[in-house]
Amino acid sequence: MNDTPLIQDLVSAYREWHTAILVFGVVLCALLAGLIVRAVVERLARRVDEVRHVWAHGLLTSASAPAQSLVWIVGLASAVHVLLETREGAGDSVLAQVLGPARDVAIIGAVMWFLLRVAARVQDNMVARARHRGQELDPMATDAVGKLARASIVITAILMMMQTLGFSIAGLLAFGGVGGIAIGFAAQSLVANLLGGLTIFASRPFKVGEYIIIPGTDLMGGVEHIGWRATRLIGFDCKPFYVPNAMFNTQPVINHTRMTSRRIMEDIHIRYADIDAVPGIVADVRAMLGTHPGVKHDFFAFNFNSCGTFSLKLFLYAFTVDTDYNAYLNVQEDVLLKIAAIIRGHGAELTGPASTVDVPQWRAHAQDPDPSGPMGRLAPPPPLSA
Structure with a gap:
């Protein structure tokens, strides 16, 4: 059997379609290489503990998708490069001039993506390691460091992309110095x-x-x-x-x-008739505050403060040991109840603002005209007739 015609047909078909075959082969190899790289990186990442190996775990878990994208970018750029080389005059085309900068920008973008993922993953791993050790990182500090790292990565990547595209970084900085004034006024x-x-x-x-x-x-x-x-x-x-x-x-x-403690500040009113009991009440309340477990003993005050319009005013000023709101309410309630008990123990009584009501006699007589009634006895007798 003579295979010469078949071989000649295959050779002629290859010469006619060799560009498409090469491009297809490069793209296929890039896709397969990307999948293999991602699978290998993910398998290595699963073997690294996030608590013991903070940085290694962060790098490996963050590299899977960006590494795959980087392989695909290089593969597609190589396929386009092969396509341009096989065509006459394609080296001076717009596609050939754009291919290099576009590839570099895509690579910088993939690296930026990888570094941003690393920053976020390492931050999470450090928090997890601190919790595993029974410690607690300041969330404000970790968040600030993470934001500064991500901002630095993005700014650096943008500057590198602009330089790759042919922009002058020095000119941009000079323009930014002038334009920053206008932008500052517009975005105060x-x-x-x-x-x-x-x-x-x-x-x-x-x-x-x-x-x-x-x-x-x-x-x-x-x-x-x-x-x-x-x-x-x-x-x-x-x-x-x-x-x-x-x-x-x-x-x-x-x-x-x-706050280091909560404040108790109250005005306590007693009757004017209990003025003689004030010294004993003040002394007993001070002794109670000095031994109360919920009150700070380094400073507190309980004094006869002033003579009010309707009552004597005693002033309480103290601080609680616990800053919890429920505990503060319980201590305040207990202190006030004990003060009330001390006041009663001295024969005194709590009081509050009082007021007088003026009832005109003519209105009382009109409401109860019976002279023998309770209101009639308060009203003057009707005038005698002439």
Whole structure:
């Protein structure tokens, strides 16, 4: 059997379709290589513990998809390059001129994607390792470091892409110095919010999970998230609201969570008739406060404060040991009940504001004209007739 004609046909077909065959082979190899690289990287990542090997686990788990994309980018660029080389005059075409910069930009984008994934994964791994060791990382500090790392990666990648595309970085920086003034005027609030966010991350007047109050406003709530532009708080009604970070540059902030104790401040009123019992009451209440387990003993005050319009006023000022709100209410209730018991033990009575009511006699007589009735006895007798 003579195979010469068949071989000649195959050779002629290859010469006619060799470009398509080469391009198809390159693309197929790139796709297969990408899948193999991803499978190998994911298999290695599963063998690395995220707690013991923070960086290795972060690198491997973040490299699977970007590595596959990088292989595909190089493979497709090689396929296009093979296609252009086999065609006469294609080297001067627009596609040939764009191929190199487009490939480089895509590679920089894949590397940026990989580094962003690494930054996020390493941050999560460090938090997980701290919890595994029974420690707790400051979420505000870790979030700030992660945001700064991601911002640096993105800015560097954008500058490299622009340089790859032929833009002058020095010219862009010079233009940015002039245009930054105009942009600053147009975006004053945005810049102020960004500076406010940097101030929060640097000085850390509060962090996520703490309860803050902004005096002079109705803004108070627990901190849920600190962003670059605004901070999200959750109020007592479980409704979230967003406070621009620029407000924290000019407004004072009360960090309610970092208080060392809660204050008890009350006015207690007793009758004027109990003036002789005041010294004993004050002495016994001070002794009770000095031994109460829920009250701080380094400073407290209980004194006869003033003579009110209708009662004698005793002033209580003390601080609780526990800052928990429920514990504070329980201590305050117990202290007030014990003070009331001491007042009763001295034969005195608690009192409050009193008022007098003026009932005109003519109205009382009109309501009860019977002279023998309770109101009639208060009213004057009717005038005698002439």
